[in-house]
Amino acid sequence: MSSANCLVTNDWICGEYLRSRQQELIDATVQHVWITTISVAIGLVIAFPLALLARRGRGFAGPVLGLTTTLYTVPSLAMFSLLLPLFGLSAGLVITGLVLYSLTILVRNILAGLEAVPEDAKEAARGMGYGPVRLLWEVELPLALPVLLAGVRIATVSTVALTTVGSIVGKGGLGNLIGDGVDTLFKAQVLTASVLCVLLAVVADLLLLGVQRLLTPWTRIRTPRAASAEAATAVKAG
Amino acid sequence: MRNIGEAWPWLSTGANWSGESGVWHRLAQHLTVSGLAFGLACLIALPLALYLGHLGKGGALAVNISNVGRAIPTFAVLALLMLTPLRSQGDVPTVIALVLFAVPPLLTNAYTGMREVDRSVVEAARGMGMSGGQLFLRVELPLAYPLIMTGLRSAAVQVIATATLAAMTGGGGLGRIITAGFNTYNTPQVVAGALLVAALALVVEGLLVAADRLLDPRRKTA
Incomplete structure (x- = not known):
């Protein structure tokens, strides 16, 4: 069977599809x-100031964490649909939804x-005359980086998957190809786009793991704390 | 808000709630598919996770599988399944996709719950001469219970939320109200469907949190 025929026979894997639809992909x-x-x-x-706000005390932490958790519960299709009257069929709609999830x-x-920054480190910095801003930027933030970047990795991976749902408004990147492929029963297109995703x-x-290694050379081994924070996070389907 | 205002006439029209594509029928489809998938996922994930957790083996697999699961879009899985002969098998593709979606986090959370049981308590129980089975039933399971339940709750809510995606590949459930609205450029219907789906997820989440509070005997001391 020649390679061009795989488009006609609708094979799952098709070199001719990759070649002829390269630009589209x-x-x-x-x-x-x-x-x-x-x-x-x-x-x-947006998350950074919210986290700083939540840190100021239980009065702030409750509403901030409650609100973001509630947003996460809203199904992605519903989230994008609720934003439709505000944004119309635009990439802004998809981005807004994805931001809210992240x-x-x-x-x-x-x-x-x-919160995992050792109190000793903060005390030492205060003793050296660090003000709150310098304490945050030069002591707390660097020490918080491993857990923070673990969060960025999780958020990025789930956002890549969730972006596909944006195809409901035609702005789903590879999701558009998956959606069109299902409608036209085009196997090679659905499989290729899914694998690429x-x-x-x-x-x-x-x-991001590379960035994490570069920025935090003192943590060659992932700390158990970062690993368990990662493990306890829920997933959102795309 | 204007968008919620638009949805109200749609929601208050009785005709939109009855019949094959009415809200009640779609809701029943949604809950049936979600319930079935969640049940199957629990049957697969929980025994495996509890057993591995009890043995203390397979930790890397149990923890990393949810990272792998996160990278796989459920929409893509649904789409791929709809292009197989399963297409003509009704809700089977949706159930399979949802099971595949739910197993990794269930496995990871239950395993983590088992492993976070205080090792010194486990050692003490073993020193008292408990067998493996006794240790599992009387020590590890009760202590891991809160974390396991939290994992079950978030998985249940996410299965219900994700079942909405079935509509994008032609499956049933409440998502169909949204996709049907998109197909007919009926924004009020899209928003009404979205409100229903969001409300369902939030109500189920609320009910499960309440059930968890009532059923967990140790929450008062925590």
Whole structure:
């Protein structure tokens, strides 16, 4: 059987599909990557002050964690649909939904990281005359990095998977190809896009692991605390 | 809010609640599929996780499997299953996809729960001459219970939430109200469906939290 025929016979694996639809696959992957990247980046920018707020005491922690957990419970399809009247069929809709989901994981992990900073280290810094801002940036944040970055990894991997659901509004990156492929019963397209999506998540995770190693050279071995924080986090389906 | 206002007339129309594509029928489909998938996932994951946790073996697998699971989009699994002969088997593709989705976190949480039981308590029980079975039933299981229940609760809620995605590949359930709304450019219906789905997830979460509080005998001391 020649390779071009696999499109006609609708095979799962098809070299001709990869060749002829190369541009389409690249475009979808690029869209997937930027939607994921922007969502996690905005998520971090919002999660950080929220975590600092939650740290100020139980009065703040309860509502902040409660709200982000509640948002996480909302099914992704419903989240994107509820944002439809506000955003229309746009990438902004998908990004907003993904940001809201990433907050749950990010706020929790930033908070856990900051709370794991040894009191001795903070005392020593205060004794040396560090003010609250310098204490945060130069002592607490670096020591919180391992747990914080573990959270960024989890948030990124689940955001890659969740982005596919954005295909409901036509902005789902590789999810668009999966959605169209199901409608037209196009096996090679669905399988290729699905595999690329998983690969994307794995590559993103490894890249972030590299960043984590570079930024925190003192933790060559993952601390049990970071590992258990990771283990206890729930998943969200994409 | 304008969007919730738009949905109200749709929700208050009796005709939208009855019939094959009405809310009640979709809700029944949704709960049937979710319940079946959750039950099967528990049957697969819990015995394995508790056994591995009791032995203290297979930890790397049990912990890492949920990381792997997170990277696999359920939408993609549903789509792939819909292109196999299972397509004509009704809810079977949805149930399989949801089981695959739910097993990893259930496994990880139950295993973690078992392993976080205080080792000195386990050693003491063993020193008192408890057998492996007694140790498991009288010491490890009761102490791991709260964490196992938390894992079950979050998995149950996420299964119900994820069952919505079945609609995107032509399956049943409440998600169909949303996708049908998208297909007919009926935004009020999309928002109404989304509100129903979100409400279902939040109500189930609330009920399970309440049940957990009532049933856990040790929560008062915690």
